[in-house]
Amino acid sequence: MNIHPTYPIFPIMIFLSFVASLLPWLWIKRDNIGILFLSLWLAIACLNQFVNSVIWHGNTRNFAPVWCDISTRLMIGITVAIPGSSLCMTRRLYHIFSMRAFLLTPIQKRRALTEDLCICLGIPFLQMAIQYTVEGNRYNILEDIGCYPATYNVWPAYVLYYCWPVIIGLLIAVYSALTIRAASKQGNEIEKFLEDKTQRQHYHRLIILAVFNIFAAAPFASIIMILDLTTFPMIPYIGWEDTHLYYSRVYEFPAVVWRSDSAWNAVMEMCRWILVLCAIFFYGVFGFSGEAINAYKKAFWKVAGLVGVKMGRSSMPQEHLPQ
Template sequence: MVDATYPLYPTLAFLGFILALVPLPWHLKAWNSGTCFYMMWASLACLNQFVNSVVWHKNAVNWAPIWCEISIRIMMGSSVGLPASSLCINRRLYYIITSSSAAVTPNEKKRAIMIDSLICVLFPLIYIALQYIVQGHRFNIYEDVGCFPALFNSLPVYFISLMWPLLIGCISAVYCTLTLYTFARRRLEFSRILASHPSITPWRYFRLMALAMTELMLTMPLAAFVIWLNATAEPIEPWVNWADTHFRYSRVEMYPALLWRRSSIFVASMEFTRWVVPACVFIFFGFFGFAEEARKNYVTGSRKISSVFRQAMSIG
């Protein structure tokens, strides 16, 4: 069966891997930890999808079992890492708009980064570890898609795996709503409030708000759709015990495209899951890749590269 998304998908996934990291240096300088974690998770997820879509194009052979063990955990981690990063962005925007005019101290910045790190790094790592409870076997391989987690469709999977992206999205939505409400009340004080946060300009604040709202509109429908699909496409199996769930755990199930593409609902779910990752990157780059500070950094970077090139040519 012909894959209509090849080579478009791997090309966009690789571009997403690069573009997600382009604004990283100046966001690191500004201590925008939530945004930085968003870029790193998005870039890693795109790289993972790029490799899978190239290696398993027109085949479902278990070429690289060690890579698949890593790949499925990147998928698991990014499924909560991206929403968690968006939550941190919304959380920071809320605390900025509700803060007083007092300047933010270095200790407060460090504490904020520590909290963001716990949410965006430690929580996804714990989430990845917990997936072993509901992982029926090592992994699946789908032709043209690559490695994919093999979660046993029982009641615990909805609490351990599927509910978290939606729950994080709901918390983000609360922060987003409170931010919009507070902004409407304090819009006349907005310039004074941002004066105590020199790392963020009004336009950057609005772009972060737009990014967080857009990410919510992608994450929550996808999370709800995945829950609905798992609950309706196949019967929910009873949880018997640990041994039953992990019976013949070491096996790897491989699905040719002719087989897994039979179900239009499953195809829609698979493609939506794949495309949402590069979509998040391109949306992010659309907000930040063409901003004034980005253009200034492009000019500075190009000058440095030109200078190095000229020096190399003169030595040669």
Template structure:
């Protein structure tokens, strides 16, 4: 079957999402913006994963890369909670800044904040992968035009071990966001001076761009999570959970589904397409908020110079030029 109508467009968007997420990493690392760094890392990893899948399985369902698929579905699952978890850490940090009473933040407090963010954004997605394995019916599916896809058994424990967590994270993040807005409204007169004295790398403008990014992620994550729960509950019957052996019966199989089948599955097809497009959209939304700042433009320029350096011809040394001019005159 020929590739879908958006075939060149989707991998291009994924590649751009990967590039735009990776380039700003240095200055966010310097600013100890761990939540933002994890947001960029999960977005970049998810975009790269989808880019590879959309190229390899653009027009086939061959099980040509089983090891890659095992890695790919776990990236997909971990990123589904890693990105909203990163947004939660951003909102949590903004809340702490909005309610801070002390001007100075010690290095110990920064390290403590980094460890907490790492637990939320890295450790929890790893634990989530273990929980999902409990309800993973078989190794994976291969969807033409999509690629490797997790095979989650639709049973009652699935909603508690897998499906509900993006919604839970989004709800907690929304509570932090509302509390931050309330705190800012109460302290709006002293807030700008507090940022100038406390956070050398976090300006007033960057604070609100971070808040806008986190709010946008909440507005996307929460409806998507609700839609996913509704879709799983209605698209296919919920099977009873009998036992571990029953759920993992014939676990080693790989189901291969041509595009003509899964694209004709109605609402389920909309959910599959929406779930993959949301990843590059998150990366591009990040770029929209941070890609046009002065520090971003400086780093894009540095990256462009580094990429094009091998293709630029080095200027010959001045002595070489003068020696050759003298030789040409002697021939004249």
């Protein structure tokens, strides 16, 4: 794989992905924790890549160290935040199609909400902290890529950092398969509990997203882990002091260096463009629903009203029940 995106194609695409990731917040119900955090973390990841791709286009100067510290921490957390949010969404979908969600008491609902928040927020921040134990230097700067985490290629890195997206991806695949199985068995029963056609269509879209997760989450994380394992030689782990001996350093890599290595180039480009792919698919699933069209109409007429154009009665969007 030898992808060489040209400037400014990637910055434009990743910025549009940022916008597309946030748009569903206009109509998605606020108690849908998994989808909301999936949208939020995906948007943060896209915005982070957009800023880096613009600032470090054609250079490797270390002129924004504070930003790089924040940016690399976000990258580390996002490796588990996006799949973790998908896990929450898929788990909730399984509980709905297995009829468990309809039988929860208020206490159980609060407990489920706490569990979702721990997965969507707690695990990413925990990952940000744990990764420091295998961080060889402060961060790296790659030309055209920007700031990038500097994980020391020792065996604890695969236990503490690289393996968790794979594990979460496998859990997503299990829940997705169970959801599809439950939906095929109890589809008629579910129809009785869902209030209207809009809600039924919403959960059908979630099933599509669950199917996508089966073929995306664990396989992609596994490919990245294998490429990281094979691109650079494994370094013997001696201890904490050896790992952090040169922690204060910042290494700069011109594009000609990292792009000359096909495996390194593949890892860098895959990690960037997978965000665009996820945002496109995410928006494709949620961005053309009835609720979305209704939200677009409301936004259009609200903006039009600012310039004196009033909405006719025949153009008024119909109200839909929230998801």
